[in-house]
Amino acid sequence: MFKFGTGGWRAVIGDGFNKQNIQLLAYAVKTMLEKENCQTPLVIGYDRRFLSKEAVKWFAEVFLHDSKLQLWFINHSVPTPVVMHYTKQENFDYGMMVTASHNLAIYNGFKLFTKGGKDADLAVTERVQKIAENLVAKSAPNWPEIAYTPYEDLLRMRRVKEFYPINDYLDSIERQIDMDAIKQASLKLIFDPMYGASGEALKSLLLSARCQLEVIHHEHDTLFGGHMPSPSEERLGIMRAIMQEHRFNAGIATDGDGDRLAIIDDKCRYLSANEILSLVYYYFLEYKHLHGPVVRNLATTHLLDKIAEHYGETAVEVKVGFKWVSAAMKEYHAILGGESSGGLALPSHINGKDGVFAAMLVIEMMAVSGKPISVLLDEVTEKFGKFHMLERERRFREDQVATIKAELEKLDTVETLPNYDVRVRKIRKDDGLKLTFVDDSFVLLRFSGTEPVLRVFAESDKKEKTEELIERCYDLLRLKGIEI
Numbered sequence: 463m464f465k466f467g468t469g470g471w472r473a474v475i476g477d478g479f480n481k482q483n484i485q486l487l488a489y490a491v492k493t494m495l496e497k498e499n500c501q502t503p504l505v506i507g508y509d510r511r512f513l514s515k516e517a518v519k520w521f522a523e524v525f526l527h528d529s530k531l532q533l534w535f536i537n538h539s540v541p542t543p544v545v546m547h548y549t550k551q552e553n554f555d556y557g558m559m560v561t562a563s564h565n566l567a568i569y570n571g572f573k574l575f576t577k578g579g580k581d582a583d584l585a586v587t588e589r590v591q592k593i594a595e596n597l598v599a600k601s602a603p604n605w606p607e608i609a610y611t612p613y614e615d616l617l618r619m620r621r622v623k624e625f626y627p628i629n630d631y632l633d634s635i636e637r638q639i640d641m642d643a644i645k646q647a648s649l650k651l652i653f654d655p656m657y658g659a660s661g662e663a664l665k666s667l668l669l670s671a672r673c674q675l676e677v678i679h680h681e682h683d684t685l686f687g688g689h690m691p692s693p694s695e696e697r698l699g700i701m702r703a704i705m706q707e708h709r710f711n712a713g714i715a716t717d718g719d720g721d722r723l724a725i726i727d728d729k730c731r732y733l734s735a736n737e738i739l740s741l742v743y744y745y746f747l748e749y750k751h752l753h754g755p756v757v758r759n760l761a762t763t764h765l766l767d768k769i770a771e772h773y774g775e776t777a778v779e780v781k782v783g784f785k786w787v788s789a790a791m792k793e794y795h796a797i798l799g800g801e802s803s804g805g806l807a808l809p810s811h812i813n814g815k816d817g818v819f820a821a822m823l824v825i826e827m828m829a830v831s832g833k834p835i836s837v838l839l840d841e842v843t844e845k846f847g848k849f850h851m852l853e854r855e856r857r858f859r860e861d862q863v864a865t866i867k868a869e870l871e872k873l874d875t876v877e878t879l880p881n882y883d884v885r886v887r888k889i890r891k892d893d894g895l896k897l898t899f900v901d902d903s904f905v906l907l908r909f910s911g912t913e914p915v916l917r918v919f920a921e922s923d924k925k926e927k928t929e930e931l932i933e934r935c936y937d938l939l940r941l942k943g944i945e946i
Contacts, residue, residue: 468911541720550579660720693724722804
C-alpha cells in the first residue's frame with residue numbers, strides 16, 4: 463500500500479515501490495479523475511532513478527485501461543519543475559512525476575500536482591488513498607486483481623501521447639531572466655547536477671547565456687555515485703576542490719529531481735539554502751527595487767523577516783511543505799517564497815520550487831549587481847547581522863512516532879528550555895513545536911513527513927548559542943522520558 467507524505471509518496475524500490483502498488487495508485491487516481499469527469503489530459507514525467515520510466519508505463523497500463531481519460535507522457539527524463547510548468551501552462555487539472563527527489567538511490571516514488579501545477583493538498587491525496595484502501599479491503603485477504611492494457615498496445619491504439627516539452631520550460635525561464643546582462647558578465651561557472659535530471663536543462667540555459675561552463679557528475683547513474691543526490695556541503699567536496707584549484711565566479715549544484723539548489727561562492731564558501739533565499743530577496747528589494755512580501759516556512763531563517771522589515775515589507779510564516787508556501791504567495795501577493803531545505807519560487811513561474819530557475823536568478827543577481835556573491839553576502843551581514851542556523855536529526859522506530867508527537871503536544875505552556883536563560887516569546891504547534899524566544903532566536907522540533915525522523919532546527923546570532931539551543935531541546939525531550 464502506498465502513503466503520501468509531505469513530498470509525495472516515496473518508498474524503497476522492490477519493497478513499497480513495486481508494480482503492485484504502482485498499479486494500485488494508477489487505479490485510485492484513475493477512479494478519482496473519472497468521478498470528477500476530468501476532461502484534461504494527465505501529464506506525467508519521470509527522473510533518472512531506477513525503474514522511473516518503467517513505473518510510468520505500469521501506471522499508464524492501468525490508468526488508460528477501459529477508460530476515456532487521456533495521458534500525455536514526457537518520454538525523456540526531466541526535472542520535476544518541467545511537469546509542474548506544463549501542468550500550469552496548459553491549465554491541466556492534474557500532473558504527476560515519478561521521483562524520490564533527493565532520497566537515497568534505493569528509493570523511488572510519485573508526486574501528484576493539481577491545477578496550476580501545485581503540489582496536491584492533503585484533501586486530494588487522502589481521496590486517492592481512500593479509494594485504494596477501499597479496494598484493498600474489499601479484496602482482502604487477497605491482493606486486488608487490477609485490469610490493465612499492455613503499454614505497447616496502448617501505443618498502437620494511440621492512447622498515449624509521448625512528447626518532450628523541454629523548450630517550453632526553457633523559454634519560460636529565459637523570458638523572466640536578464641539573459642543579456644548575464645551574457646555581458648562573462649561568468650565562469652562550474653555545475654554539478656549530481657547525476658540528476660536537471661543537467662541538460664540548466665546546461666542549455668547557461669550556454670545560451672554565454673557562460674564559460676564546466677560540468678561534473680552529469681552522466682546517467684541510477685546510484686548517484688553511491689551518495690544521496692542532495693546538494694549538501696558534504697556532498698560538494700569535489701566541486702569545491704576544483705574551484706580551489708581553478709578560479710570560478712560560482713559553483714552551482716541541484717538535487718536529484720532539480721527542485722533544490724546549492725551554491726558555492728567565489729571564495730569557495732558553501733551557501734546554505736537560507737542564505738540563497740535571503741540574498742535573492744535582498745537583491746529583489748535593493749537592486750531591482752521590487753516591492754512585496756516574502757513567504758517562508760517554519761524552518762526557514764528569520765533573516766528574511768529582518769530584510770522585509772527594513773524595506774517596509776512583511777515575512778509570512780507557513781507550515782512545512784511547499785504547497786503552503788505556494789498558497790500563501792498567492793494570498794499575500796508575495797514576490798518570493800522559499801524554504802530552508804533548498805527551494806524557492808516566484809509567482810511568475812511555477813507554483814513550486816525550481817532549482818534550475820533559482821540558479822538562473824542567482825547568476826542574474828551577480829550580473830546585474832556587478833558584484834561577486836561573497837560581496838553581496840557581506841552586504842547582507844553588515845546590514846542585518848549574522849544568523850546561524852543548524853539542523854540535527856534523530857531516527858526513531860515507526861511505533862515511537864505517535865508517542866513522541868503526543869509529548870510535544872503537551873509542551874504548549876513551556877516558558878523556556880532546561881538550563882537556558884532566554885524566555886519563550888511565542889509558541890506554535892500546528893506543525894511540530896516551534897519556540898521563538900524574546901531575542902528572536904528559535905527552535906523547531908518536527909517529524910519528517912516521509913520517514914520516522916525527528917528534525918530539530920535552531921537559529922540564533924551565534925553558532926555556539928545555536929548549538930546550545932539544540933542540546934537544550936534534547937534535554938527537554940529527555941525530561942519527557944524520550945531517549946535521544
